Amino acid sequence: MxxxxxxxxxxxxxxxxxxxxxxxxxxxxxxxxxxxxxxxxxxxxxxxxxxxxxxxxxxxxxxxxxxxxxxxxxxxxxxxxxxxxxxxxxxxxxxxxxxxxxxxxxxxxxxxxxxxxxxxxxxxxxxxxxxxxxxxxxxxxxxxxxxxxxEPPAAPDDAQLARGRYLVDALGHCGECHTSRDWAGVADRSYYLAGNPDGPDGEKVPNITPDRSNGIGKWDTDDLKWFLQSGELPDGDYTGGAMSEVIDNTTSKLTPDDRTAMAKFLKSLPALETP
Ligand code: HEC
Ligand code: HEC
The missing domain is CATH 1.10.760 (Cytochrome Bc1 Complex; Chain D, domain 2)
Known part of the structure; x- marks a missing residue:
């Protein structure tokens, strides 16, 4: 230490x-x-x-x-x-x-x-x-x-969800890649974390709201926690591109409690379809 x-x-x-x-x-x-x-x-x-x-x-x-x-x-x-x-x-x-x-x-x-x-x-x-x-x-x-x-939307009342939101938004800036942008390049809140067909380096960034067809609706909290720690998807494959860097440098270095808070926060979001 x-x-x-x-x-x-x-x-x-x-x-x-x-x-x-x-x-x-x-x-x-x-x-x-x-x-x-x-x-x-x-x-x-x-x-x-x-x-x-x-x-x-x-x-x-x-x-x-x-x-x-x-x-x-x-x-x-x-x-x-x-x-x-x-x-x-x-x-x-x-x-x-x-x-x-x-x-x-x-x-x-x-x-x-x-x-x-x-x-x-x-x-x-x-x-x-x-x-x-x-x-x-x-x-x-x-x-x-x-x-x-x-004015950004208010934080959730529940302390664990509020912590998850802080980690996802204020620190992890997940929406910079996972939220699509409007004509002015501002992240579009009505599609918050619903994926971005036109992400950084032209990469397609997936929907991470609990939508069941193309989001994380079929993942449970433990799947998400493990993903944030290891980069392994529920089907046994590993994530690639920009996300593997996020896992290595960021989410794998968090405490298990913080990864749980992030996973629960993501699961608590409204399910949205990718624009
Ligand atoms: C996605 C990439 C990215 C991330 C993540 C990022 N930065 Fe930056 N940062 C940049 C770029 C690009 C600029 C230059 C912006 C400009 O010139 O207008 C910048 C500018 C800065 C500046 C201004 C420096 C100067 O000389 O004027 C500071 C300070 C800074 N970043 C600190 C941080 C800190 C601290 C973090 C983490 C909390 C961080 N950045 C995360 C890309 C990033
Ligand atoms: C620099 C851009 C970027 C940032 C920042 C980012 N992601 Fe990602 N994320 C991606 C990309 C690109 C993929 C798809 C990678 C692939 O195709 O293997 C992805 C994949 C994922 C997946 C897997 C979804 C699926 O259906 O396969 C999850 C979950 C995820 N990200 C959560 C997060 C969380 C939580 C954060 C914030 C801590 C975050 N991401 C920050 C770009 C990013």
């Missing part, structure tokens, strides 16, 4: 699975690492490419290097970027950075991720410019942000 706050060591001794303020746990649950690490580069130094219909975007360096990373950022600036998509200079970010999901995160959890990042190894590596469509400007994201900042 390295750098674990005393409260967590004590709580693990008395059998409580985790404390919600563990920055590393939240960092994993939110899947920051894979997006901010390129195949040939050091951890958190950025440079991973994202091909979209709007051009190719490159993730920036989020290691605490002072020149090329975010080493000079205050916690407040970091929270503003992560939850509201606004840079320290006041510019809006493109939503390839899934801040529309992270806006649901508590400031405390976002701050814990900041503390964790600031303890990582600084990596010197300059950011690469995005290669976007000629007509797309960063300023256009300001009116775009008025759309996504609509």
């Amino acid at each position: 390295r750098n674990l706050p005393a409260a967590i060591v004590v709580s693990s001794l008395i059998g409580v699975a985790h404390a919600a303020t563990d920055g590393e746990y939240l960092f994993n649950a939110a899947g920051c690492l894979a997006c901010h690490t390129s195949e040939d580069g050091p951890e958190l130094a950025g440079g991973r490419a994202f091909e979209t219909p709007y051009g190719t975007f490159y993730s920036p360096n989020i290691s605490p290097d002072e020149q090329t990373g975010i080493g000079n950022w205050s916690k407040e600036q970091f929270i503003e970027a992560l939850k509201h998509g606004t840079s320290p200079r006041g510019d809006p970010y493109f939503p390839v950075f899934p801040y529309p999901s992270y806006q649901l995160m508590t400031d405390e959890d976002a701050g814990a991720i900041y503390d964790y990042l600031m303890q990582r190894e600084p990596q010197q590596r300059a950011n690469r410019e995005h290669d976007t469509a000629w007509w797309l400007g960063r300023w256009m994201m300001t009116p775009w942000q008025w759309w996504f900042e609509e």
Whole structure:
């Protein structure tokens, strides 16, 4: 065990699975690492490419290097970027950075991720410019942000379902891939998690609402829990593509209680058909 706050060591001794303020746990649950690490580069130094219909975007360096990373950022600036998509200079970010999901995160959890990042190894590596469509400007994201900042639906009353929803939406940003988008590129709430025929990298992303024909309606909670841990589907096959990365970097690293909460939350959703 390295750098674990005393409260967590004590709580693990008395059998409580985790404390919600563990920055590393939240960092994993939110899947920051894979997006901010390129195949040939050091951890958190950025440079991973994202091909979209709007051009190719490159993730920036989020290691605490002072020149090329975010080493000079205050916690407040970091929270503003992560939850509201606004840079320290006041510019809006493109939503390839899934801040529309992270806006649901508590400031405390976002701050814990900041503390964790600031303890990582600084990596010197300059950011690469995005290669976007000629007509797309960063300023256009300001009116775009008025759309996504609509009030999100209230969390479920049940504590376990509320935790599951927090893990699925605020941290796991599952809807960034599993929910289809409207004409403006905003996730369409009326098809929440109902699948996306046109997902990242042109991949078809399945329906994960409890629809019985093409969703997870025939899976029970244990099937889902095991899937989130191992990537194994009920028919014995293994998931591939973007999802295997989500399993490896994110859901397999959660506590069993958190995977249960996610599975129960998904099973509690209205069954929808893929658009
Ligand atoms: C799906 C990929 C993806 C995920 C997941 C992701 N990011 Fe990013 N992030 C990006 C991209 C791409 C940008 C650049 C956005 C832009 O330039 O408008 C970005 C921008 C940022 C920035 C702004 C950096 C700067 O120099 O201005 C920070 C900070 C950041 N991300 C932190 C995080 C953290 C912390 C997490 C996890 C909680 C995370 N990101 C998860 C892709 C991702
Ligand atoms: C980066 C995009 C992406 C993200 C983020 C993502 N998924 Fe997936 N997911 C996929 C893709 C693509 C598949 C289909 C993989 C395949 O064809 O093997 C998939 C498959 C699945 C399946 C299997 C469904 C079936 O019928 O086969 C489940 C369940 C699932 N995801 C749940 C989740 C949950 C829960 C989250 C959030 C923690 C999540 N996914 C986040 C892209 C994503």
